[in-house]
Amino acid sequence: MDAIAITGLVKRYGDFSAVDGLSLQVEEGAFFGLLGPNGAGKTTTINAIVGLAKISGGSIELFGHDVVSDWRAARTTVGLAPQEYNFDRYLSIRDILIFQAGYYGQSGPAVRKRADDLLERFNLTSKAKEVYTKLSGGMKRRLTLARALIHQPRLLILDEPTAGVDVELRLELWDFLRELNRGGMTIVLTTHYLEEAETLCNRIGIIEAGRLVALEETAALVEKQTQGDVLAVTLDAPVRALPASLQARGARFEPGSAVVELEGIAPAAIATALGEFERAGFTIVDVGFRRANLQDVFLELTRR
Amino acid sequence: MNALFGNPIGLQTLIKRELVRTFAIINQVIWPPVITTLLYVFVFGLALGSRIQNVQGVSYATFLIPGLIMLQVIDGTYSESSSSIFQGRFMNHIQELLIAPLSAVEMVLGYIIAGVLRALFIAALITVLGALLVHTIPLDWGLYLLTITLVAVLFSALGIIFGLLAEKFDHIAVLTTFLITPLVFVGGVFTSVQFLPPLVRAISLFNPMFHMIDAFRYSFTGHGDVPLATSLSVVSGLTVISVTIALIMTARGVKLRT
DSSP states (O other): OEEEEEEEEEEEETTEEEEEEEEEEEETTOEEEEEOSTTSSHHHHHHHHHTSSOOSEEEEEETTEETTTTHHHHHHTEEEEOSSOOOOTTSBHHHHHHHHHHHTTOOSHHHHHHHHHHHHHTTOGGGTTSBGGGSOHHHHHHHHHHHHHTTOOSEEEEESTTTTOOHHHHHHHHHHHHHHHHTTOEEEEEOSOHHHHHHHOSEEEEEETTEEEEEEEHHHHHHHHSOSOEEEEEESSOOOOOOHHHHHTTOEEOTTOSEEEEETOOGGGHHHHHHHHHHTTOOEEEEEEEOOOHHHHHHHHHOO | OHHHHSOHHHHHHHHHHHHHHHHHTHHHHTHHHHHHHHHHIIIIIIIIGGGSOOBTTBOHHHHHHHHHHHHHHHHHHHHHHHHHHHHHHHSSTTHHHHTSSOOHHHHHHHHHHHHHHHHHHHHHHHHHHHHHHHOOOOSOHHHHHHHHHHHHHHHHHHHHHHHHHOSSHHHHHHHIIIIIHHHHHTTTSSSOGGGSOHHHHHHHTTOHHHHHHHHHHHHHHSOOSSOHHHHHHHHHHHHHHHHHHHHHHHHHTTTTOO
16 A cells, blocks of 8 residues: 555645646655755645645545545644654643644553653653753754654654754664664655665655656666766866866766766776866866765756 | 544643643733732722722622623633744644644634633632622622633634734734723723713623623623623624634634645
8 A cells, every 4th residue: 555645736825836746656664755956845745745735736645545535544644753843832841742642632651651662762751851942953853753753653754854963863863764664664754965865765756846857766766867987076176167078078066166077977988088177277186986876866857 | 523523632632732831821821810900909999999889789899800800801811822823833833733633623622622711710710809809709600600601712712813813923912902902991891881971881882892791790790781681692693703713714724734
């Protein structure tokens, strides 16, 4: 069964279409990454799934429950960890979890036990009686996740789950998410860290301007959309413009960066390409090869 | 029915959450109405009131107490429900309710029931003060409870409506400053409309606060300036309209769902 089945989703704000005919399915048990540049429609799509945005057209089903006509059953299946902290400032950390379960129709000793277990799991037990404003950024991020899990959803949606956390906590959260997924939970995440999506997700959808531009298994997507290895040429100063000969080879650079990348270049052509840098007056300080990754796919698809 | 009332635990949780909020800010919500009432009773009831013979056949202090209770119930209920909704929108924690399996009916009921409980608590405290200071208690407890409940439902619903419409805290105060407070003060808290010039008395009949105060005072004195059925009909009608608008706005997700 599909955990999420989106068919022809349209979300308009006046004349502007934030999501424009999006269709995608996420299988139960998948670890799915929804990627796209800022303003592509990722958060709008998530909001439509969880009921924060009203759908203008199309449909969304969660485990077979339509989010409009069968909203109560649909909402019970989802836990949302939003990017922005939106905790209730009048409740203690422990009560934030217990009250959230209550909103989902769950109460009693089992819920209190689950809240205590989650606080323990996320190292928040010592803060259980505090209000959320007393927590550090990393603790708030962990609490966001604990709150999304308290009612035992089948589908966990994470909007930028590791934004603003340090490397150690990020790795810790990754391990925890993998564990949840191995336990059968379907996970959907949006992230700006493409490494995160590539490491965690077994399937990726990329949207741009409210439309799906790619939907593949992660490994297949990287292989299919890129042309092999990437030659990275580091110059002695940030690049402003490239000569036509290098542009013709598909050379690209980020504004302000001193690194120029050429994707899928044949080994025999490397020397010629490097010569073109020298002829254009650039000074090369380093040359390296790396495997193509999700970032290359992302840039390729969203720059078209 | 399931679409409207399928989550009783969710409804109870929302009511409990609202009461937790009330007692977390007790110095803003519970004590000010009690202290203000004490001051009114002292200045108007005991000091000035001793110079007034009687109103509607009772002492001025006895006449004053029900008006003061209604004043605090109206003001407290509106400001609490509007600020709770607005703060939830402003801080985004209302999203916890919006993504949960709670219907618009359950959400509106949650805020309203919490508003009624809060109003009954404030009214009880002031009633005790009235009993201790001026030895007056309600004659008709049924009418006492009915009127407070109707008025608290009405102003909780109005609070939801304006809490949804407001773009900043200042907007919430507009209704209090320019409508609620003036209408309550000229609506018979401090004096019977029988003492007013005929024209002003006629205009007062169009003031909804007058009907709320008059019906409630009936529960203490057994008398009113207009028939009880008239006042209760006006209050009930306004309550139904207000709750209907709050329900429609919440169901449509006005300023809640994009």
